[in-house]
Amino acid sequence: MMLIEETAPEAEALPVAALREHLRLGTGFEIADDTAEDVALAGFLRAAIATIEARTGKVLLTRRFRMQLDDWRDRLGQTLPLAPVIAVDKIEIDDGMGTVTEVPAENWRLLPHGQRPMILPAGVILPHVPRRGMVSVTFTAGFGDSWTKVPADLAQAVVMLAARYYEDRSHDGAKGAMPFGVSALIERWRQVRTLAGRGSREARR
Numbered sequence: 001m002m003l004i005e006e007t008a009p010e011a012e013a014l015p016v017a018a019l020r021e022h023l024r025l026g027t028g029f030e031i032a033d034d035t036a037e038d039v040a041l042a043g044f045l046r047a048a049i050a051t052i053e054a055r056t057g058k059v060l061l062t063r064r065f066r067m068q069l070d071d072w073r074d075r076l077g078q079t080l081p082l083a084p085v086i087a088v089d090k091i092e093i094d095d096g097m098g099t100v101t102e103v104p105a106e107n108w109r110l111l112p113h114g115q116r117p118m119i120l121p122a123g124v125i126l127p128h129v130p131r132r133g134m135v136s137v138t139f140t141a142g143f144g145d146s147w148t149k150v151p152a153d154l155a156q157a158v159v160m161l162a163a164r165y166y167e168d169r170s171h172d173g174a175k176g177a178m179p180f181g182v183s184a185l186i187e188r189w190r191q192v193r194t195l196a197g198r199g200s201r202e203a204r205r
Contacts, residue, residue, distance in 0.1 A: 001069055002068040003065060004065065005065055009061040019159050019162050022160070022163050025037075047162070047165055048165060049158055052182075057083060057189075057191050060155075061150070065141060068134055068136050068137075070133075075126045078126060079116050083113065091108060091119070092138075107122050107127065108126065115191050116191070154185070157186050161179065
């Protein structure tokens with residue numbers, strides 16, 4: 001499986017003010033009003049968001065992704081690797097010979113789920129993927145476009161982790177282990193990962 005992030009969170013959606021407050025960088029100080037410092041804080045936030053999303057499989061701020069598989073894991077239903085999924089934008093099958101065909105939307109449906117959203121066939125099974133081909137699924141996932149839509153515990157975990165990155169910024173770039181408080185906040189959101197593709201094809205070999 002290959003997962004490609006096609007869009008990034010808008011800079012305006014990042015909780016720079018919350019991080020500044022957490023770090024006690026009060027207003028009126030030169031560091032608080034420094035544009036370069038805000039850019040640096042945004043960078044630590046992006047790094048923290050990426051880490052939290054990798055640990056939980058949850059997308060905090062809404063954006064678009066593309067998943068590429070060489071075959072469905074199960075033609076009765078394909079699990080998506082991230083949640084929550086807002087919409088599946090399109091499904092395309094490449095036959096490996098240069099022809100890409102979009103699967104009609106009426107041939108499948110999205111089953112929303114907080115942990116394991118799935119693509120289900122409208123009929124019996126999902127469409128066949130040629131042996132030398134691949135299937136590409138473009139989908140939109142995330143809790144919302146603004147930071148206020150992110151669940152409070154995940155939002156706090158991001159700010160705490162970004163603060164740790166900020167405090168450790170002079171330590172040769174080493175971020176160290178996940179702080180206990182952050183791990184405790186994200187624990188309920190974590191899920192056991194499963195393979196996203198290749199299952200049905202491997203079974204035939």
